[in-house]
Amino acid sequence: MSRTSRPSSPLDSPRVKGSPVSRPDFRSRLGAILSAVATDLVTEHRFVELEASEPPWLDTGLHVEAGDLVTVVLAGRVFFDQAADLWLDPSVQVWTRVGGHGPIERGSRATNTFRCANSGTVELGNAAPAEWVDRDGRITTDPGLYAFMTGGTTVGLIRWAHGVDPAGALRDLAAAGDVENLLMAEADRLDSAGGSPPPGWEHLWYLGPSEVYVDSDGVITCSSDNDFAIICHGADMALRPDTTLSWEWRVDQLPSAVAEDSFATHDYLSIAVEFDDGRDLTYCWSASLEPGTAFRCPLPHWSERETHLVVRSGTSDLGRWLREERNVHADRARAIGGPDPARITGVWIIAVSCFQHLGGRCAYRSICLADGLSAAAIN
Structure with a gap:
């Protein structure tokens, strides 16, 4: 192209x-x-x-x-x-x-x-x-x-x-x-200087650089075209029962028209929290899976470390700014289970469109980690 x-x-x-x-x-x-x-x-x-x-x-x-x-x-x-x-x-x-x-x-x-x-x-x-x-x-x-x-x-x-x-x-x-x-x-x-991530973020080194993300006046826009990209922002917050991740996003185009829980259809847009035990929980917008659906990543190298939790589904809200606030502790316990990690060490923004090659577009703003003691603005 x-x-x-x-x-x-x-x-x-x-x-x-x-x-x-x-x-x-x-x-x-x-x-x-x-x-x-x-x-x-x-x-x-x-x-x-x-x-x-x-x-x-x-x-x-x-x-x-x-x-x-x-x-x-x-x-x-x-x-x-x-x-x-x-x-x-x-x-x-x-x-x-x-x-x-x-x-x-x-x-x-x-x-x-x-x-x-x-x-x-x-x-x-x-x-x-x-x-x-x-x-x-x-x-x-x-x-x-x-x-x-x-x-x-x-x-x-x-x-x-x-x-x-x-x-x-x-x-x-x-x-x-x-x-x-x-x-x-x-x-x-x-x-x-194409390939530079937004200020304060870095690409996940073993996946490589991308030109997927652009920062403009506090809004991170994402345009994924036949590729994959993860940008990471450092964080250091204890995982408490009241820990939340909040953000606003506008999804304009989903990179899949079908459920994203198989290898061949695993194209998606999401925001994730990374824990100090090496795992991450990623909040995604699905084409067809019901909100609340949780599944392990279907990619072999990621299945033991990444779990997906659907928070939005379908196309009716595409093109609109929507605000989300999730209780990370409760979501992690339900979607991943097992002993609680001690801390959140990062926030990731993820875009994948390399399997079906349809492309995905969205934007993020007002990303924040918070608990009853403090709040940390990520973007």
Whole structure:
């Protein structure tokens, strides 16, 4: 998908995700552009085929020095189940690291530019079906599970010459010829610092950055388009019988038209509290599940840590600002059960639209944790 004009609303922030161009066509067209570039602009470029069945990490053979700037451009599609059309965009699947060490990173689009923290060769890693357990890119999932994934990603790597400004260089290249607007989109991302979370929030590091959330005058707008994103705000409040989470939200578009409690349909919008026992309780707006319904996350890496509680359902209230106030202690006891954690350590805002690819839109304001002793304004 390519978008070339800037919208007036932050809910319509332009982001180029996976390109619809075929992998061979992408390689041919981008290769022709880069082959004509002088070496005083691009030191080296190469293409690497990263099949979805390849566990982390794949050595690309591109040697870099600490401080070098490298741009990554992606095309392809990664399937959990090709017959069911259950796939991920490469923008959320493909990560990089250098020299066998972190920091691992990925972009918020089908492109990314990063400054190498180490000297060595650039490596590529498929995220799903595993999950990163540290910032060096270690996984504890059985690598054999990757054999069930199909599809893959063609990765274009550009190592810029010293002193080159990638944003300006990409604009010049795009003016001479682009591939589905990917080069211009990366230049725009670099100039706009796309991927930065709202002030006071940070992305959940092992899921990666996004351009889903924008803060505007105390309102956090969310526009999820074929991706997933969690932003986190720190908190430190004892979990008491009178602890509450309150917020206002306006949901304009649900990312699912059916119940969200299965792997293939787990697209949703929610706000969550994180506890000091490593679990979280997330309050969601469902397309069809009844308010009060609680269910464990259907994703394998999340089922033991995240529980969903439906607080709104259906489409009749879409487009309206609504205020919620939930007793966190009572909700946690009913939805999760077991011994009480001692404290709330964070508030999360979550958006997922990577399974059915329908997109979701909403906005949040006036987020607050409170009990009989104190109140903490989150947003």
